[in-house]
Amino acid sequence: MDDAHPRPRSALDADAVRAAYRRWARVYDSVFGGISAFGRRRAVAAVNALPGQRVLEVGVGTGLALPHYTKDKHITGIDLSEAMLERARQRVIHQQLGNVDDLLEMDAEATSFDSGSFDIAVAMFVASVVPSPRRLLGELKRVVKPGGHILFVNHFLATGGVRLAVERGMARASRSLGWHPDFAMESLLPPEDLSRATITPVPPAGLFTLVTLPLDGDK
Numbered sequence: 001m002d003d004a005h006p007r008p009r010s011a012l013d014a015d016a017v018r019a020a021y022r023r024w025a026r027v028y029d030s031v032f033g034g035i036s037a038f039g040r041r042r043a044v045a046a047v048n049a050l051p052g053q054r055v056l057e058v059g060v061g062t063g064l065a066l067p068h069y070t071k072d073k074h075i076t077g078i079d080l081s082e083a084m085l086e087r088a089r090q091r092v093i094h095q096q097l098g099n100v101d102d103l104l105e106m107d108a109e110a111t112s113f114d115s116g117s118f119d120i121a122v123a124m125f126v127a128s129v130v131p132s133p134r135r136l137l138g139e140l141k142r143v144v145k146p147g148g149h150i151l152f153v154n155h156f157l158a159t160g161g162v163r164l165a166v167e168r169g170m171a172r173a174s175r176s177l178g179w180h181p182d183f184a185m186e187s188l189l190p191p192e193d194l195s196r197a198t199i200t201p202v203p204p205a206g207l208f209t210l211v212t213l214p215l216d217g218d219k
């Protein structure tokens with residue numbers, strides 16, 4: 001753990017992520033697809049409304065979002081889990097999604113893309129799963145061009161009440177869950193980004209939040 005990249009109390013490493021999603025892949029859509037559908041649709045609608053065609057979807061998973069992009073957006077999806085990616089590939093074939101350019105096994109914290117390769121990067125329910133959310137943010141800032149946008153939709157730790165206590169308790173099960181229930185927004189965004197991001201609660205019951213971070217244009 002390093003101070004420049006604060007992690008939730010029970011951060012997962014890449015092998016734990018792969019192991020968790022190898023187990024989840026078969027049932028992911030039926031267990032998690034429903035509750036997260038609204039947040040995913042909101043994030044994709046926000047992407048569709050932004051300028052630029054080159055979209056990087058990090059932690060694309062089983063590809064639940066892929067059918068919802070407008071056809072002018074060209075999507076590259078990456079994920080650590082080959083088992084999840086295989087589901088996404090089947091979806092692309094069955095639904096004939098011609099605007100999905102690539103689905104690649106790759107670590108979102110250290111990609112092989114050139115700087116400025118994308119207009120938009122979007123991470124749906126991923127920021128609380130990656131080993132180091134700040135490294136993820138740094139890498140997305142590198143691969144998105146100046147003037148582009150980075151979007152996150154995620155569950156963030158409650159700031160008080162019963163939900164805070166429950167989420168702190170659930171954090172002990174992070175490794176088997178494959179995500180961190182105790183993931184605070186500050187673990188992802190430093191104060192300077194928090195102050196200029198657009199933060200929108202999304203249903204159900206504000207459980208998820210959409211964060212849109214605009215990047216500075218060319219200097």
Ligand SMILES: C[S@@+](CC[C@H](N)C(=O)[O-])C[C@H]1O[C@@H](n2cnc3c(N)ncnc32)[C@H](O)[C@@H]1O
Pocket residue numbers: 017018021036040058059060061062063064065078079080081084106107108109123124125126129130131179
């Ligand atoms: C909760 S699932 C979300 C999947 C999809 N975005 C959705 O909306 O259903 C999290 C995904 O992030 C992937 N993941 C976790 N850490 C990653 C990393 N460092 N690089 C790429 N993918 C990662 C996992 O393998 C998993 O498929």
